[in-house]
Amino acid sequence: MLVLAFDTATPAVTVALHDGARVLGESTTIDARRHGELLVPAIQRVLREAGVALGDADAIVAGTGPGPYTGLRVGLMTAQALSAVTGVPAYGVCSLDAVAYGSGLTEPFLVLTDARRKEVFWARYTGPRTRVEGPSVCHPEDVPGGLPVIGAGARMYAAVLGEDRLRDGTPDHPMAASLAALAAERLASGERDGTLTEPRPIYLRRPDARVPGPPKKVTA
Structure with a gap:
C-alpha cells in the first residue's frame, strides 16, 4: 500500500x-x-x-x-x-492526530497548536491513536489542566500552561x-474509527478575511 x-x-x-x-x-x-x-x-x-x-x-x-x-x-x-x-x-x-501519533506518548495528554489571535487549537488524547475530546479552540488560560501538553501551541504558551506540563522530544507540528x-x-x-474522514477542513471559527463593506459616503 x-x-x-x-x-x-x-x-x-x-x-x-x-x-x-x-x-x-x-x-x-x-x-x-x-x-x-x-x-x-x-x-x-x-x-x-x-x-x-x-x-x-x-x-x-x-x-x-x-x-x-x-x-x-x-x-x-x-x-x-x-x-x-x-x-x-x-x-x-x-492534523492534531498526526502530532499525537508522532509523539509516541502512551499516557493521557493534550495537543496544542497555534490558532493565532492569542488562542490555541487543542484536543485531548488517551494515547497516540485515540482522541477523546476536541478539536476545540480557546485562550491558553482556558485549556483544561492536569495533563501533559505538546505541540507548538504548548511551547508558545508554556508560561500560562505550566512549564512542568511540557513533554520534550515531541513534535511541534504535524x-x-x-x-x-x-x-x-x-x-x-479497515478500522477507521473516526480517524479517516472526507478531505474537508475543520473550521472552528470564521476566517480573518472579511468581505469589504460599501464605501463610506463623502459629503461636501
Missing part, C-alpha cells in the same frame, strides 16, 4: 510517502507564508526520490486542521484535485510521515 500524505494546517509544509511499513520519502519546510508555493514541488520531489508515480498511490491523505484558513485550504484542495485527476481516493486526517503512517495503519486494518 502506498500512501501519499501532506499537511499545510500549520507553518510546516510537510509531505511523505509511506508503503504501509516504512516511510519511502519525506520533505518538510517551515514557512507560514508559502504553502501554495511549496506544496506541489515538495510532492513532486518526494515522488521522484522514491521512484513512484502519483498514479501508483493507493491513497492520498491531507491534514484537515484545524488551522488558519488559507494555509489549510492549500493542502485540502490539492488532495481533492489530485484525487480527481488520478482516481486515487483522498482522505482527511485531523509531520506528514506520522500522518501517512497513521492513515496506512487505519486503511490496512
